[in-house]
Each structure stands twice: as structure tokens, then as C-alpha cells.
Amino acid sequence: MSTLPISTDDSPTFLTELIFRLKVKDAMTREVITARRTDPLRDLQLLMREHQISGIPIVEGPRLLGIVSMDDVIRALDEGRIDEPAGDHMSRQVIVLEDDMPLSFGISSMDKYRFGRFPVLSKEKQLVGIITSRDILVALLVEFNREAERLEDDIPSRPTDDSYRREYRVRKYDFELAGKPTSDIKKRLKEAGLHPKLIRRVAVASYELEMNQVVHSEGGTIAVRLNPQQVEIIAIDNGPGIPDVEQALEEGYSTATEWVRSLGFGAGMGLPNARRVSDDFEISTGSHGTSVRCRFALPEHQTEEDSHATQ
Amino acid sequence: MRLSEIKDALGLEILLGSPDCEIAGAYTSDLLSDVMAHANEGDALITIQAHNNTVAVASHVDAPAIIICSNRPIPESMTDAAHEHDIVLCRTELNQFQVSGIIYAALR
Structure with a gap:
């Protein structure tokens, strides 16, 4: 930010x-x-x-x-x-x-x-x-210590290559590049062998949050994090914040401009869509910006290969 | 069903991709978030939204084809995007209602 x-x-x-x-x-x-x-x-x-x-x-x-x-x-x-x-x-x-x-x-x-x-x-x-x-x-030091302890505990049981993280920049009104981060995230999740239905849910959340940043924010970032337990999409923008989050989470509520609507966006479904597909959805907002975190649980042995194997 | 089976009925101009493209169903909407929320995998997307973001949405919901209605002009950036995402791009003079009706009948 x-x-x-x-x-x-x-x-x-x-x-x-x-x-x-x-x-x-x-x-x-x-x-x-x-x-x-x-x-x-x-x-x-x-x-x-x-x-x-x-x-x-x-x-x-x-x-x-x-x-x-x-x-x-x-x-x-x-x-x-x-x-x-x-x-x-x-x-x-x-x-x-x-x-x-x-x-x-x-x-x-x-x-x-x-x-x-x-x-x-x-x-x-x-x-x-x-x-x-x-x-x-x-507070930061306490949390750092906690994380350090957690990492120490995890090291023997967790190989370092099973966690993946990548961050993408999103720019205001950049409709040309919009969708690229989500395409990339989808590709990566496919390579990881995740179930297509799950990948689609992640893509819906990621794309909606991306478009929200393009349409409504001063720009921001979309990050994906993948580990054996879950996929997370984390969207953080640089403001101006959402005046009424409750309303923004209601389907049909929109503050988009006419020309944005004419492109097929701004129907007031972005946040509701992202929330609907997520297993866990967190949002916080203020004049400095909005951050949204969508979590998707990875059921054990739910990769594509595995589901084929059990059929 | 293959696109080729409804090509004549729709007066379909296939701008990119193969008429052998298989569609399982179709979804009609000009609201891209609505498409994200409700389109099914394998659906053709029937819309007048002729721009590259439509391609991104189609790709995210695994729609194999986009049918642009009312002969809307298609910008080059959309064709490029469709090429990149391997999505069949077609256009017809008919409107969304007419296209939906024909495909609906053909699928039954």
C-alpha cells in the first residue's frame, strides 16, 4: 500500500x-x-x-x-x-x-x-x-515469536516446496490486463492437480475481486497462496474503502459508473459472488483501503488424480 | 451438441476456432458477474458484450464458445484474447432471445 x-x-x-x-x-x-x-x-x-x-x-x-x-x-x-x-x-x-x-x-x-x-x-x-x-x-513481536515457533514445529514434517505464493498488481481501470492474474492462478492450480470444480470457485472469487479493484479502487494486489490444507485469495487495495460493507455484500447493490456497467460489470454481484464460492470470507475496509481474504479448504485426497482413482 | 449443428439456423459466422466445438448447454447474459455466478462448464455464452473481458469470464467458467449477438462489432483485442484462451468466437445477426430459443430447442 x-x-x-x-x-x-x-x-x-x-x-x-x-x-x-x-x-x-x-x-x-x-x-x-x-x-x-x-x-x-x-x-x-x-x-x-x-x-x-x-x-x-x-x-x-x-x-x-x-x-x-x-x-x-x-x-x-x-x-x-x-x-x-x-x-x-x-x-x-x-x-x-x-x-x-x-x-x-x-x-x-x-x-x-x-x-x-x-x-x-x-x-x-x-x-x-x-x-x-x-x-x-x-503485538508484532509476540506474533513473530508465535510464527517462528510454529515454523520450527513444522519444519520436519513439511517440505518447503508444498507452499506456493504469488502476488499480482492490479491497476485502476486497466480493463486490458484484467483477468490475467486469475488466468495465471487457474493455470497454477491446474498444475497442482486441484479438482476443476474447486479451481472454478477460486477463479470466480479471484476474478470478482480483481474486477472490483479495477473498477472501484485506486489499484491494489491480488495474491494467491496454496498449501496442502487450503487455497487463499487475498485482495488488498489502496482505497478509497467501501462506505457500507453490509450493503456491498447484498446482491444488486452497486456504485459502479454507467460506462463500467455498459461493459457488463458493476451489477452489484462481485462481493456476493466471491463470498458465495468461498469456504471462509473476511473483509475489512476503511478510507485507506479494503482487504478481502477468501479461503477454500482442500479436502484431503481431493486432487483430480485421486478422484479418478477412487471412481 | 456441436456448433456446426446450429450454424445454419443461427446464421453463425465462426470468427475463430472450429465448428466441431462441443457445447453442453448455453447461458445468456450481458452481466459478466451473472455469468460468473451461474454459467455451467461447457456452456456457450450468448451475449452482446463484445470485448476481451468477456473472454476472460468465459475462460474462468470453462465456457468453450462465445456467441456475439446482433452483429456487434468485435475488437481485435477480443479476438486475440479468444485465441490465447482457446475459445471459439462466433457472431450472428440474431439477438440474444432468438439465439437462446434456437439453441434451447436444438438441445432438447
Whole structure:
């Protein structure tokens, strides 16, 4: 993603996957130290010292009103206003994250806004956590360790050549090249001896997601991952996000332009089709982009040769 | 059924591929996502969508042939794509309804 401050092109695919797979809620601190707007700043200063934190959200019930940072406290001390209520000194324009956003959004927000912390809100706009760059690092390290352990466990039983991964770039409005990634993926799955019916399901999902990126997004990538257990199609685009995912998952809902429709696309069936053929379907979206993951289970011994052999 | 069996009834102009192409059925739609969702393997695709994305869709659902209706002009990029994906490309003056009716009757 172009907005990500780290280059994902050359980084290990595991890292790239991780920052998209982990959600903000997986990394955030859930026990948030908060204050009310009537609390004197002095109390907040003590809270900061006691808990070693650099910012405190000001709330009314579950609702976020603003945030007071260490800078605000220092300034109030300078000006001799430390006994005034927190509400008079808080920033009201607070950049927040949503708990369901991929961690990548958190990382790019850190880079973009240079704030030390972001309050995290639920879909219902309630304060559910707070996230700092330290939280993100810790979450990534924990997950890295887990993955490393898993890899160590797997090495003896798993030859390295039975996992396949490939990523394709998809460009906005590039109808000429559209379909090439899916053709390529199909070919690869055929070579792997997968059942034609399964290949077709994967192709439907892959093509629909590809066309979605061509028609609706600023461009993105389609990745395929194949291992003995499953096939995955992972589509990640660079925005602008889907305003109403529930609606987009309903058949017939479309935001496509007239000329896109005239080509036979934009019938509002893309996401529903992709979801229908998948064994497991995940989607997350925000203004930074949309990521979709379709999983297809590989029943054991369901390759073409095997099904012939049992006939 | 072979395309050659309905070639005359449809006034079919076979632009690419062999009239010996076998079709198991047919699916009529101009919505490519609808084709992705409902066409069966072996179906001929009856449509007025004359562009290379139609070929991609046909290929993904394993449709062996595309029948372009109402004599719509076919761009070179579509012929190239059909060649690449080994899909039979035909055209007729008849519209989708007429083509569907004739093929439906012939298959019964």
C-alpha cells in the first residue's frame, strides 16, 4: 500500500500479511485511563506520572470528548493554569482508529499524524481502547515469536516446496490486463492437480475481486497462496474503502459508473459472488483501503488424480 | 451438441476456432458477474458484450464458445484474447432471445 511508511515490496511476505491480518484491537490496550472534563489538570498530571502514560482521553460515559497530552499539561503548568478543568485544555480534534481496522492502518496513521497515541473506537463510536507505537511493536513481536515457533514445529514434517505464493498488481481501470492474474492462478492450480470444480470457485472469487479493484479502487494486489490444507485469495487495495460493507455484500447493490456497467460489470454481484464460492470470507475496509481474504479448504485426497482413482 | 449443428439456423459466422466445438448447454447474459455466478462448464455464452473481458469470464467458467449477438462489432483485442484462451468466437445477426430459443430447442 502506498500509504504505508514501510516498503512492503521487498519485506518478507509474512510481515506484510501480519500487518493486514492483525487488527487494531489485537494490539491496543483495553484498560484505558480516562478522565472527565471537570477533573482538574493537576489530577491528570498525577495520573500520567503514576501510570507512565503521555496522554489521557477525556470521556463522558463511553463517549470520547477529547484528549489531553503531556504537552497540554506542561503548557498549563507554565501558564499557571494547572488547576483548571481538563475540558478547557483538551484537544477536541482527535484522530481516532476503529478497532476492526487492520494494524497497517494504525502504522500509517502513526506515521502520518506523528501523535504518540490514538484512541480506538468501536463501530458504535464507543471508546474501547488506546494504541501507541509501543503497543504495535509488542503485538508484532509476540506474533513473530508465535510464527517462528510454529515454523520450527513444522519444519520436519513439511517440505518447503508444498507452499506456493504469488502476488499480482492490479491497476485502476486497466480493463486490458484484467483477468490475467486469475488466468495465471487457474493455470497454477491446474498444475497442482486441484479438482476443476474447486479451481472454478477460486477463479470466480479471484476474478470478482480483481474486477472490483479495477473498477472501484485506486489499484491494489491480488495474491494467491496454496498449501496442502487450503487455497487463499487475498485482495488488498489502496482505497478509497467501501462506505457500507453490509450493503456491498447484498446482491444488486452497486456504485459502479454507467460506462463500467455498459461493459457488463458493476451489477452489484462481485462481493456476493466471491463470498458465495468461498469456504471462509473476511473483509475489512476503511478510507485507506479494503482487504478481502477468501479461503477454500482442500479436502484431503481431493486432487483430480485421486478422484479418478477412487471412481 | 456441436456448433456446426446450429450454424445454419443461427446464421453463425465462426470468427475463430472450429465448428466441431462441443457445447453442453448455453447461458445468456450481458452481466459478466451473472455469468460468473451461474454459467455451467461447457456452456456457450450468448451475449452482446463484445470485448476481451468477456473472454476472460468465459475462460474462468470453462465456457468453450462465445456467441456475439446482433452483429456487434468485435475488437481485435477480443479476438486475440479468444485465441490465447482457446475459445471459439462466433457472431450472428440474431439477438440474444432468438439465439437462446434456437439453441434451447436444438438441445432438447
